[in-house]
Amino acid sequence: MNTLSKIVIPIFVVFVIFYGFKKRVSIYDAFLDGAKEGLMISFNIFPSVIAMVFAINIFLDSNFVYDVLGFFEPILNLIKIPIEIMPMALLRPISGTATLAIMNDIFIKFGPDSYAGRLASVLQGCTDTTIYVLALYFSSIGIRKTRYSLPVGLFADFVGISVAFLITMLFF
Amino acid sequence: MVSYIWFFLIVIGILFSMFTGRLDIINDSILTNGKEALDLMLSILPIIVLWTGIMKIAEEAGLLQKFARLMQPILSRLFPSVPKDNPALGYIASNIAANMMGLGSAATPFGLKAMSELQKINTKKDTASVAMITFLVLNTAGVTIVPTTVLALRIAHGSANPSEIILPGVIATFCSSIGGLLLDYFIRKKNRE
Numbered sequence: 001m002n003t004l005s006k007i008v009i010p011i012f013v014v015f016v017i018f019y020g021f022k023k024r025v026s027i028y029d030a031f032l033d034g035a036k037e038g039l040m041i042s043f044n045i046f047p048s049v050i051a052m053v054f055a056i057n058i059f060l061d062s063n064f065v066y067d068v069l070g071f072f073e074p075i076l077n078l079i080k081i082p083i084e085i086m087p088m089a090l091l092r093p094i095s096g097t098a099t100l101a102i103m104n105d106i107f108i109k110f111g112p113d114s115y116a117g118r119l120a121s122v123l124q125g126c127t128d129t130t131i132y133v134l135a136l137y138f139s140s141i142g143i144r145k146t147r148y149s150l151p152v153g154l155f156a157d158f159v160g161i162s163v164a165f166l167i168t169m170l171f172f
Numbered sequence: 173m174v175s176y177i178w179f180f181l182i183v184i185g186i187l188f189s190m191f192t193g194r195l196d197i198i199n200d201s202i203l204t205n206g207k208e209a210l211d212l213m214l215s216i217l218p219i220i221v222l223w224t225g226i227m228k229i230a231e232e233a234g235l236l237q238k239f240a241r242l243m244q245p246i247l248s249r250l251f252p253s254v255p256k257d258n259p260a261l262g263y264i265a266s267n268i269a270a271n272m273m274g275l276g277s278a279a280t281p282f283g284l285k286a287m288s289e290l291q292k293i294n295t296k297k298d299t300a301s302v303a304m305i306t307f308l309v310l311n312t313a314g315v316t317i318v319p320t321t322v323l324a325l326r327i328a329h330g331s332a333n334p335s336e337i338i339l340p341g342v343i344a345t346f347c348s349s350i351g352g353l354l355l356d357y358f359i360r361k362k363n364r365e
Binding site: 008009012013016017019020022023025027030031032033034035037038039041042046049050051052053054055056057058059060061062063064067091093094095098100101103104107108111112113117118121122124125126127128129130133134136137138140141142143144145146147148149152153155156157158159160161163164167168171 | 177178181182184185186188189192194197198201202205206208209210212213216217220221222223224225226227228229230231232233234235271280283284287288290291296297298299300304305308309311312313314316317318319321322325326329330331332333334335336337338339340341343344345347348349350351352355356359
């Protein structure tokens, strides 16, 4: 399993470069073009990262999570869910940047290879921000009646998050 | 929506620490926050840049289109209301492919094009069509094989094996998609659409 997870990315990279070379794409120039786009993307998300790290840190440093949710801690511990994860699970469908900031905080406090760190990593990758995606996509074509899309999207998130808890427990 | 969350996080945080006497900690937090955001940004930026570079090669070599063609048979089953030769299916496939490779922001333009194609065959222009909802469920479940930012941040914090979370992540995201699609399917059946 360990080796498998370590070869996915190198194999993918060599495959893409090989395929591009075979198709006579000027791979170096293509890479530079893409990298430039990546820089622009990073530049564009920077303000929201600052905004979210700011808000999330104030929230987490206030100890609100520990003092208020601490009540549930024995139950959560029973199913091996670290309490630090709860705000992340709750915010996942709403803001990807907010959960990124929480994950960063967990990495700083416990390290990426701790149980909480691994769980946070799986959670961050397992679903997209449903509410943001729905708002963006529907408003782009002027749809106002979104029917059952939100409940179904949130249900998918719920399944993903539950499986993330379960699978992390089984894997690590 | 995000405005409310932002408001809630900051106001709860500051008021709560006022009552519990942790205001000096919040004071430090506010003043050092910026650096943490910058560190976070610096640790994910190189991988985002590198990965979009690699994926640009894949795009120009036609790998995304090839993948889209492979998915065509599955997609026409998931979207029975969309004609087989409709360009929407191609955009949907490219959107999914880009999402899988961890290129959320490259996926968005394809997704928006898919939506506008679906809108052309939508009968009620202010109401979401069945196909749109199926597409968005698939999209928000977010099938991701290479979670670029997560990997970058794990590396930055010195993980011994940054990619060990890929497989559990794939399983979780896959279950999320299947769960969403199943519920979508049952609702469609119940509504006889």
